[in-house]
Amino acid sequence: MSQSFFSDHQKTLDAARKAIRERGYWSAYPEIPSGKIYGETAKDDGLKAFQARLGKSFELDQPGKVGEVGAERSPFGPAIDVKYPKVDIDELLRAAQAASGSWAKADINARVGVCLEILHRLNKRSFELANAVMHTTGQGFMMAFQAGGPHAQDRGLEAVAYAYDEMTRTPAKTMWKKQVGKEEFVTLEKRYRIMPRGVALTIGCSTFPTWNGYPGIFASLATGNAVVVKPHPGAILPLAITVEIGRAVLSEAGFDPNVLTLAADSHGAPITKDLAIRPEVKIIDYTGGGEFGSWIEKNATQAVVFTEKAGVNSIVIDSCDDLKAVTGNLAFSLSLYSGQMCTTPQNIFIPKDGITVGGEKKSFDEVAGAIVGAVNWFLGEPRRASEVLGAIQNENTLKRVEAAAREGEVLRPAGHEANEAFPEARVCSPLMIKIDAKQTELFMREMFGPIVYLIATDNTEQSIRLAAQGASQCGAITAAVYSTDTKVLDAADEQIAGAGAALSCNLTGQIFVNQAAAYSDFHVSGANPAGNATLCDAAFVTNRFRFVQTRVPVAG
């Protein structure tokens, strides 16, 4: 059975392996939520499947159940009220350890086949997952479908491709023949076994539970580890569905389904710290806030730790040919999911004396005004605004927006645009504030959510320096620069990418600074405080397993 999963999907795996080497555009899972691709009834079926979960107990048939937990509410308003198993950590970890034995011993193709089949089934369930992601994270439907479905699946497949490459790069056995005397040889058969670390813990986040969770889950599974998924209490459902699908595939393939388990908790009784320092936990993948991420890095010293935390992403505007093309591009980046992406720009640096646009001088206020105007225009169409903004996942974000508004000159107040489909949606469009480059205490900190600082600098040199400093000091995942001067682009590359932020130059049109594509974009560099790991590179998988060898002499 499991061998058939591998052969069923081997072409997909091979294409993904090629893609991570060439790093051009490729995708295994279509991002268009079209009936022609996913089946004419897929959209309705997915919605119904989601709705059928609401207000019910989510049965997972995993050990250690000691009650129920779950208090998710849709940022769009509706109650979710799904109850998940509350687990006894001791029992769950025992079950995970017990399950990891035969999983670790399975051959690479069997394990990788299971992973590929899980991804395949997740893809078929993309509409159900889209609804689950939408109503836990607050993402608009299209984004929830793409980022929560196919793009997340691509990220998972990318991790499987890296894991497969690294596990198979060393032969399973070899012959070693050495001359040890005039006519004397020693020949050893050497066998190299893949030895997984044991139990891995994936700590999910509230904004991108699948996109950020799948790489770690699939990297650990493929390399033979049992995975305990600890979702954010605000976004359990997408990962619970994932675990359910995964357990079904594991069982069908003849493995103990406890290779993949869910450990849900509540805001009131969090279990993450307890889990993170358990001696049984040998790998941790964490996505979330910086403070807690740093706590894990410092305290979970028994585990190999991969973190994606957060940071302060910057945009440097120096000059351009077409300001409208620039501001139109920025308007989307700033509005998308109300700035709740770890890749959304926060700080926009503009020289106080203005910039050159197609040979003409534009003042700071004209440039800032053009960005504000573009955001207003873009959000002026209510249906588009609702779809792009989505809703605010965490109400603390609204409080942060309110506090920020009192600290500078508001060029654009945060908007609470009406959402026709969901009147109760927690909507908040970008607050845009003008400040001075001297006010470092305001912008040299992460202000997660729809908060944008338009920062007047002495000149572009200072803009670049501050953007780089923000990355080094607070972490940064992305950065962008707009300039017609190659020297400026080179300086930004040198300093800002040199501070570990993925840099985009002169982006206009349908490509955005906050988007990262699987198989091509390294998401998070691991080279500044925004995180210590990358989705995905070889380092993301190589330390999830070890090689252990056996040598046997062979008669000469």
Add this chain to the structure above:
Amino acid sequence: MSQSFFSDHQKTLDAARKAIRERGYWSAYPEIPSGKIYGETAKDDGLKAFQARLGKSFELDQPGKVGEVGAERSPFGPAIDVKYPKVDIDELLRAAQAASGSWAKADINARVGVCLEILHRLNKRSFELANAVMHTTGQGFMMAFQAGGPHAQDRGLEAVAYAYDEMTRTPAKTMWKKQVGKEEFVTLEKRYRIMPRGVALTIGCSTFPTWNGYPGIFASLATGNAVVVKPHPGAILPLAITVEIGRAVLSEAGFDPNVLTLAADSHGAPITKDLAIRPEVKIIDYTGGGEFGSWIEKNATQAVVFTEKAGVNSIVIDSCDDLKAVTGNLAFSLSLYSGQMCTTPQNIFIPKDGITVGGEKKSFDEVAGAIVGAVNWFLGEPRRASEVLGAIQNENTLKRVEAAAREGEVLRPAGHEANEAFPEARVCSPLMIKIDAKQTELFMREMFGPIVYLIATDNTEQSIRLAAQGASQCGAITAAVYSTDTKVLDAADEQIAGAGAALSCNLTGQIFVNQAAAYSDFHVSGANPAGNATLCDAAFVTNRFRFVQTRVPVAG
């Protein structure tokens, strides 16, 4: 200049890259200390070069010198009395950071070329290094030449090969073209830069300063990090010579020589802890005792940490065809360098009711006696004994031997065989003690040095279980099993290799359990407490650098 280094040695690199994939026998640096290979005067020249260092100041022309330090004494007797720069840590780290800038930006081939040239020059200086290793570690000359010279150089080259593969596996740039509308495409040029972590610290050990030090030093250098070498105060000279050679090559290639620096200290005023937790230090390679290694793993959370600590290596004797072949092989393994290898067996498990040898029953005492007899016979030839045993590096080892002798039934007392060439040599041949499997407090702990426990077990099943338990609990790097029964071999493979110890089966003749060959043997699995890293695998290099990307739109 630096490009010529790369092309000079590219064939060597390519052969090493092939070797780590195929993992058969290969070596770049001849292990025979022959005048025909190294030059007729090489041996004398090396000895003279070594002697010329004695009693002098070792000049390194590196910044931060605030005095001198150094109190090495040869375990063979002679004073060494070389004085090394005592460094101001602040100033040294500043210099290392400053040097790392252009080193990080150099292209891969330039850096790798420098590494290959350093290794090439180290190889030419193998006789000098052999003397330095011999008179700091206590290894006999032949071993000091092989393990301290060519074998160490091979381990360094292996690390460079891994680093080169992993850095070049991702293209430096690519074109990414995605369809975003009916007729609309977005094309991005993406550039991926290698970004080293910064400053790496290599903490050397007293027994194999070069063999255990080179992998980390060369892995960090090749991936663009500056390396600070902190040798063990008892074995500074081999690494000081290495740093001297490295700095000369760096300078010739136009780099700041402070890419490679020495931070020597003394037993009385150790600097390792201070260095290990400095925020500038982003990578640590540690070889040494378990307690301090665990301290580093727990406390140096600002760095990526690679450790090789120690453990309890076991031998399980179940049955064999030719007991003499077994005991002859073991006699060498137990005697070599007086058991001061992290791969030397400590615990030999034999069923209390004896074993079957070629169909005949041999009692425990007969088997134990045969091993003792083989050691006695092997060490009965004084010149061979002197060469193989070498001398005891640390006098605490002698105290440990004395203490151990009081704890069980001594089958063979430790011998203090005369060394004709060095009458003052601290010689100690293996103490062999018979104990019972119940006395876990004696053998479930590391007793570093020439201490061998012959442990009477209920049966082979228990032998295997105890060997595996020792590996899991105390760590183990190697293990061996002797059996004519494939079921026993399979069980040992399952349990002992399954506990992360490299297992050798039925070794006889000229291949020994404590030997690990570059390009083929994974030294330390990282899968038990004996260490968290392997010399070498991909995981040993992938996290020493990061990828940071830059994206630029290309007109459709």
